[in-house]
Amino acid sequence: MAEKFDIQDREVWDGNYAASQALRQARVDVVAAYPITPSTPIVENYGAYVANGYVDGEFVMVESEHAAMSGCVGASAAGGRVATATSSQGFALMAEVLYQASGMRLPIVLTVVNRALASPLNVRGDHADMYMGRDSGWIQMDAFNSQEAYDLTLCAFKIGEDHAVRLPVMVHQDGFITSHTAQNVYPLQDDKAYDFIGDFKPVDDLLDFSRPVTYGAQTEEDWHFEHKAKQHKALMDSRPVIDAVFEEFEKLTGRKYNRVESYNMEDAEVVIVALGTTVETAIVAAQQLREEEGIKAGVVAIRCFRPFPFDQVREALKGAKSIAVLDRSSPGGAMGAFFNEVSAALYTTDTRPLVTNYIYGLGGRDFSIDEAKRIFKEQKAHADAGYITTDIQQFSGLRGPKLGYFQTQRG
């Protein structure tokens, strides 16, 4: 048995510490990990729990992130609870194995502290890694602050390990802004957290020799398609499970999570749709604009990026006139990935609001309340004119001349 870890009802934790405490409380059987800024403290904290007897699982400090996820796959197939953490380049190195983990339906939990992808080398936060993982068959959830990093990591185990789901889950948080900023966090006591997650119940266990299993078999055109269809179905079918886990978590803590979060959306005409810490910035901007200028501003945030909450996004945005979708990742020669997803959901609405795409905050560039206000005001101009008055895609907060792309006919 692990040593007792004293925990207060209110702690001052940064996002990394919050995530590592969730791993400790989940009594993970195997953590296989490798350091990278800004997620390094997660494995360091875990190393400290190991060194002081606060955990009794295995901690394997492997030689790379590819190996970290490879070890997690083997360990998870061997029928226990498994977790790891990474960022950016480490995430990219893991990419091959992410698909192998989800294809084998292994409920691994991965804490991703989002960071830009080189080149140029940059340790600060953006969402390039998050988008890189979007087709890998993992559930992806997004925390906006340290409290949520803690809460969602606990939920991730319960969701992924549910026998109706059996899928790996990523919990994202913003590099440095969340991972390195301490704030009040209200944790659960160990036994409560553990009771909430529950014991791991293995299915198709490599260590159950009464029924040998083959993992990772080969398929060609005869079966591959069916496997991928089933995998997609499992992802889509995880939606009610996610909702149920969020509901149970609310009963336990009073903290309510939704796959899509709406702020001031009852009467909002102009809206920012965003992810991560930007959500809180946008909420403050919306409130100030409402008070100062009477602009009916609202914010829609995606909590669950995969499975993408298509219906809920449509529903949340149905009253809006003009919408800015904020992508914190280089669009790479197209509209932003997030923009494309949100616009796809909006295309099937009757109201068909105006939608523009802002690329912002790359490599940790600050995103301010003023900037969010400026975007809201541009949306207001579109809404008043009844058409998009700027380029459909523009960079926000870039030094030097304004960069805009993709015009439409106006008027």
Add this chain to the structure above:
Amino acid sequence: MAITSIKNLKEFSTNNDRFEGAHTLCPGCAHSMIVRELMNCTDDNLVISSNTGCLEVSTAVYPFTSWDTSWIHIGFENAATAVTGAEAMHKARKRKGTLKDNDAPVKFVAFGGDGSTYDIGFQWLSGAVERGHDFTYICLDNENYANTGGQRSSATPIGATTSTAQAGTHSYGKKEKKKDLVAIMAAHGAPYVAQLAPNKWKSMAKGFQKALETEGPCFINTVSPCTTEWRFDPKDTILLTDLATDTLMFPLYEIIDGHELNILYRPKNVLKVEDYLGAQGRYKHLFKPENRHVIEQIQKNINEYWDMLQRREEARI
């Protein structure tokens, strides 16, 4: 039945084992012989991982499997890490008492081809051995990337023609020496490292057993003649292996704790390497007059290596 209680080859070959015959490896492929030896040399529960390669694509094509034991494949490079992840989970679950049978002995084994072991998976293997997991890694060394059609690997010997290091008017085939992976693994301090061959099936079984029984990471390199890429008649697999061991092209030895070297087979009559080279298609071009010097070079390398092994055995280093 475990091989320990088996007296002769006939009994062994008709033994009901945990590697089923219904696989699609080429006729004459040595991979299956080596795998069966491993499966038959122990009664313990086995968790096996396979790197991508001929063995993997031929033995688990959904919805079929040849593996009547726990088996996992993830990628070309990471079978060592996958099986050590399972080994770590076994330790954790044993400690916590969550296994179905907490006391049953379990052995962890990874299989890789030479491509996945000497080249792309080298880092994963090195890391897993450095961390001291209790597992055995077995390399099926057919000296080429057979599954992708016979490209060179760093295990391909000098002078062999491969699809990416071809013999032609300006080339005698691969120019670089084979990487000495056995020495490298011994240098990791692995408690048991060996080079074995399926023609010497008893010593192979003994070596496998030693590796399985030794606590900690063990590495075994096995010569695995590939009828398709070496170009010989499928009925001659064991003949080719005999030639490999009797010319000392593939000497059999073990290294314990990184320093104690024992030679496992001393041919009564050491054959000339020409006999081995001449028995397969991939070295045919070496017999042209302009390439004879390569054969001489190969023979010289063999002699020097054998000399070195004997000195190390004597000196216990």
